[in-house]
Amino acid sequence: MQIGEAARLTGVSAKMIRHYEAIGLIPSADRRDSNYRDYGHHDLHRLGFIRRARNLGFAIEEIRDLLRLWGDTERSSADVKALTLKHIADLETKITALTEMRTTLMGLVSACEGSHRPDCPIIEGLAGPAHHH
Amino acid sequence: MQIGEAARLTGVSAKMIRHYEAIGLIPSADRRDSNYRDYGHHDLHRLGFIRRARNLGFAIEEIRDLLRLWGDTERSSADVKALTLKHIADLETKITALTEMRTTLMGLVSACEGSHRPDCPIIEGLAGPAHHH
DNA sequence: GCTTGACCTTACCATCATGGGAAGGTGCAT
């Protein structure tokens, strides 16, 4: 099947399928006489794997490792688990940072009247902390 | 003062100070005879504002709006509040997405033995959902 | 006066994952 159908079936855009091939995340696709890429079962399976991993926030290089492990019947599940735990830790770092921003902003927002008048604790907070005048 | 000292005092890298000038977030700095940029009070204040806004996750274009509001004595605090609430909503969208990833991954991880053996629910989950065989 | 070192300047490239668009080839249906 052509790249467009593979894209439709896997949820990975044609653009990205070509990109993944260019960076060696997937092997070079077979070509027809027309020079069109040709995909089969196995390719769809692999693209689906990649899409699911992307949806879970894994970076491309992490997915490269996951694909290697997927294809390695000698793998230790401990390796997969370690990689995943590292990724979870990364997610938690981000979640924590975003949540702290949110908390601070909520505090500022709750102090802001939100009227036609210019007085605004949010702007004042950004302008410099502890600036009593 | 030179850009390096301004960077040290505000926590904004010299690189980024030049960048902010290039994109018009801050006005062009004064230059000495040497062509070195020259910063004063007012510039430090503005850079501090930008850094704090960045630390709270505001995007550059949002900061452009915030700076305009900061300098506008006719502003309505309602405008500042609206902009901030929008940003909080963006943060929450991201937090939700990351938290969902985390939850899914934790489920997979908890099902994974993490041993020397290859059997791994994480890999299986990525390879395709509901693939009983 | 000359060197050294710390600072500055601009300009270009890289990141990360993705999309947009141009210019042109392929293939099928009317």
Add this chain to the structure above:
DNA sequence: ATGCACCTTCCCATGATGGTAAGGTCAAGC
């Protein structure tokens, strides 16, 4: 044979930041 939908490669853009290279400025010390 025309049109349309698809494909190809190539280049550029995003957002915020860092790196590096090649070169100018300036003060301290000899």
